[in-house]
Amino acid sequence: MRSPPVAQEKFRNIGLIARSESEQALYSLRQLIHFLHGRDCTVILDKHIIGNLPEMGLQAASASQMGESCDLVIVVGGDGSLLGAARTLSRYNVPVLGVNRGHLGFLTDILPSEIESRVGQVLDGEYSTEKRFLLDLEVRRGKTVVGGGSALNDIVLLSGDSVHMIDFELMIDGHFVYGQRSDGLIISTPTGSTAYALSGGGPIMHPKLDAMVLVPLNPHTLTSRPLVVAGDSEIKIHITTEKVRPLVSCDGTEGIRLQVDDVIAIRKKPHRLQLIHPPGHDFYQACRSKLGWSSRPGDGS
Structure with a gap:
């Protein structure tokens, strides 16, 4: 290096x-x-x-x-x-x-x-030089890793090609946060906070922040709001929906098709992008x- x-x-x-x-x-x-x-x-x-x-x-x-x-x-x-x-x-x-x-x-x-x-x-x-962190994605089906990827902007859980909402459970650092029914969830870095997450109603975060923001997409509740967490947090999403096969995508790339009981794990990537201006x-x-x-x-x- x-x-x-x-x-x-x-x-x-x-x-x-x-x-x-x-x-x-x-x-x-x-x-x-x-x-x-x-x-x-x-x-x-x-x-x-x-x-x-x-x-x-x-x-x-x-x-x-x-x-x-x-x-x-x-x-x-x-x-x-x-x-x-x-x-x-x-x-x-x-x-x-x-x-x-x-x-x-x-x-x-x-x-x-x-x-x-x-x-x-x-x-x-x-x-001048900025260090921007990325996110790592891992998708597990039982004990098997069935997919993964990385993102500089965001990792997005979507209902895919269905008009139905999806059901999932969110865990952060081992703590249960909520079960949600919505069109999906955006997990964004500060870099991505001015992209899709902003369109979804998320906050703009300064690039120097060591944080992630979770932005629900059209949640079926009036009390679900964007949540900012520490950059070192481990996020896990348990897919509980049975009628829909949702997608998870990194930076808008072709997604990984999910099924019920799949678990998405997201954490900070060990390497950072060295962006210069x-x-x-x-x-x-x-x-x-x-x-x-x-x-x-x-x-x-």
């Missing part, structure tokens, strides 16, 4: 990840490659998009190989692209930087028009910009 870079360290071996189906992302990727070559950087391209840029003559690698060999990985796309990269790269402690070619861009905060200036600052050692990054400014919060009179931010 490499140590986190010090502020003066300059990155030389840089991996690039982007959405192959996005022409805008590929356009920015070409711009970024030319800029990095001009800075004498070695560029390694995600093997899934190497076929989209054959004229560049770059070496290809998987995300895992980038984690082992790169000093920095830059993701060009939306937050979804960075979420996918984070689930692989967090274990390698490699810094990750995001260029926004998506929608909100809470995680990918460099605008396409700023690529050369802002990436240049990072290459010169001018950046150019100078001047401000979480509250990002909230104002992305969520439409009011600015001070005369302040355009």
